[in-house]
Amino acid sequence: MNRPGVPAVSVTEVDADAYLLDVREPDEWAAGHAPGAHHLPMMEVPARLADLPTDQDVVVVCRSGGRSGQVVSYLLGNGWDNVRNLDGGMQEWAAAGRPLESENGQPARVI
DSSP: OOOTTOOEEOGGGOOTTSEEEEOSOHHHHHHOBOTTOEEOOGGGTGGGGGGSOSSSOEEEEOSSSHHHHHHHHHHHHTTOOSEEEETTHHHHHHHTTOOOBOSSSSOOOOO
16 A cells, blocks of 8 residues: 555565564554564654664554555655655565564464
């Protein structure tokens, strides 16, 4: 679900050293997320811009790519030039067989 004019990257193009920013809600994060990802719910992004790196690639992810696309647009409009949307979001991540981990002791899954 790529948004027009929003730079995107496919799951297979995500570098191992990319900063993966997961903007989903806490229950979605707890159910399953990429190992090493950084959790920052979408609505907290404006207040926590200083937490985001400017010196490395940032790949923004949500469940399907819609919310993360909005966050990428917002960041681009606020001076970030190192951000891209993960095409297909965590659904595509899981479908591609990329690793997931949970925070709630249950088998990791995308909700």
